Amino acid sequence: MATQVFKLPESLKGDVKYSFCPGCDHGVAVRLVAEVLDELGVRENTILAASIGCSVTIYDFINVDSLEAPHGRAMAEATGIKRARPDKIVFTYQGDGDFASIGLAESMHAALRGENITAICINNTTYGMTGGQLGPTTLVGQVTTTSPTGRNVDYYGYPIKIAEHIALCDGTAFSARVSLDTVANIKKAKQAIKKAFEVQIHGLGFGFVEILSTCPTNWKMSPEKAHERVRNEMMPVFKPGIYKDVTVQN
Amino acid sequence: MSRIVIDKEKCKACYLCINECPKQLIKISNDTNKLGVHTVEFNDPDNKCIGCAMCAMRCPDLAITEVYRG
Ligand SMILES: Cc1ncc(C[n+]2csc(CCOP(=O)(O)OP(=O)(O)O)c2C)c(N)n1
Ligand code: SF4
Ligand SMILES: [Mg+2]
Numbered sequence: 282m283a284t285q286v287f288k289l290p291e292s293l294k295g296d297v298k299y300s301f302c303p304g305c306d307h308g309v310a311v312r313l314v315a316e317v318l319d320e321l322g323v324r325e326n327t328i329l330a331a332s333i334g335c336s337v338t339i340y341d342f343i344n345v346d347s348l349e350a351p352h353g354r355a356m357a358e359a360t361g362i363k364r365a366r367p368d369k370i371v372f373t374y375q376g377d378g379d380f381a382s383i384g385l386a387e388s389m390h391a392a393l394r395g396e397n398i399t400a401i402c403i404n405n406t407t408y409g410m411t412g413g414q415l416g417p418t419t420l421v422g423q424v425t426t427t428s429p430t431g432r433n434v435d436y437y438g439y440p441i442k443i444a445e446h447i448a449l450c451d452g453t454a455f456s457a458r459v460s461l462d463t464v465a466n467i468k469k470a471k472q473a474i475k476k477a478f479e480v481q482i483h484g485l486g487f488g489f490v491e492i493l494s495t496c497p498t499n500w501k502m503s504p505e506k507a508h509e510r511v512r513n514e515m516m517p518v519f520k521p522g523i524y525k526d527v528t529v530q531n
Numbered sequence: 532m533s534r535i536v537i538d539k540e541k542c543k544a545c546y547l548c549i550n551e552c553p554k555q556l557i558k559i560s561n562d563t564n565k566l567g568v569h570t571v572e573f574n575d576p577d578n579k580c581i582g583c584a585m586c587a588m589r590c591p592d593l594a595i596t597e598v599y600r601g
Binding site for chain 1: 533535540545551588590591597
C-alpha cells in the first residue's frame with residue numbers, strides 16, 4: 282500500500298489557482314505558511330493582516346479570516362487585531378517594499394514593542410507588483426526600472442538587512458532569514474516559519490522570517506536562473522540564518 | 532508503487548520540477564492546457580519513482596497535488 286507523502290494543505294482554499302507569475306517563489310512561501318498553520322492546528326483561530334504588493338493575493342488562497350491594510354500598515358493593523366483579540370493567532374505576509382520601505386516604521390516599532398504577532402516578509406529585491414522598481418533590498422549594482430544603470434550607493438544608498446535589524450529589537454523573540462532556492466532550503470524555511478508562529482503561540486514576543494524569493498518577471502530571468510541569482514548574488518549579501526531565538530538563549 | 536498526480540490546469544510551465552526529479556520522470560508535454568502552455572507530464576513505465584516529493588515541494592503552483600510512496 283502506497284502512503285500519501287504530499288497533499289494540498291487544508292489551510293488553502295480547495296482547488297487553489299495562484300495568480301502569481303510562472304515560477305514565482307511567492308507560491309512556495311504561501312504553501313509553507315499554510316502547511317505550518319495545518320501542523321500547528323491553528324487555522325480556525327488565525328487572522329491575516331494583508332499587505333499591498335504581489336503578497337496581497339495570499340488572501341484569495343488562504344483559508345483564514347483576513348483584513349486588508351493600506352500599503353505598509355499591515356503591522357499596525359495586526360497590532361490592533363492582536364490587542365483587541367489576544368486569543369487569536371495574528372500574522373502578516375508582506376513584501377520587502379511593504380515591510381521595509383513604506384512600512385519600516387510600523388514594522389520596526391511592532392518589533393520594538395514586542396507585539397505578540399508573526400510577520401513573514403518576502404524579499405525579492407524589487408517592487409514586484411508595480412513593475413520592478415528599486416526597493417529597500419535592491420542589491421548594489423542591480424538594474425531596475427528606476428535604477429536603469431544599476432543601484433549606485435552615492436545616489437540610492439545601501440540595501441537594508443531586515444532580519445538583522447529585527448533581531449536587534451528587544452521585543453523580538455525570533456528573527457531568521459531563509460531561502461527558497463533549493464528543496465533543502467525550502468524545508469529549512471518551513472521550520473523557521475513554524476518557529477515564528479510558535480513564539481507567538483507561547484506569548485514570547487515578535488516572530489519574524491525574511492524569505493529570499495524570486496521575481497522572474499521583473500528580473501527578466503527564467504525561474505531556474507532566478508534561483509541561481511538568489512544563490513550567487515542575494516545569499517552572499519543577505520546571509521540565511523537565525524539571528525535571534527529567545528527559546529534557545531533562555 | 533510510488534507516483535505523483537499532476538493537475539495540468541494549474542501548471543504554468545515554469546518547468547522547475549523537471550530538474551528536481553532525481554529519476555528524470557517529468558517531461559514537457561505535447562499537450563497544452565487552458566492557459567495555452569505546454570504543461571509537464573509524468574512518465575514512469577518502469578516504476579522508477581521513489582516518492583521523494585521533491586517535485587511537489589519545488590512546484591510554486593501546487594500543480595503536483597498528490598505524491599504517493601510505496
Ligand atoms: C500608499 C501607496 N503607495 C504606493 C502604492 C503602489 N504599490 C503597490 S504594490 C507596491 C510595491 C510592492 O512591493 P513589495 O512590497 O516588495 O511586494 P512584491 O510585489 O515585490 O511582492 C507599490 C509601491 C500603493 N498601492 N499605495
Ligand atoms: S511580479 Fe514578480 S513577485 Fe509578483 S507575481 Fe510576478 S514574479 Fe512574483
Ligand atoms: Mg518585493
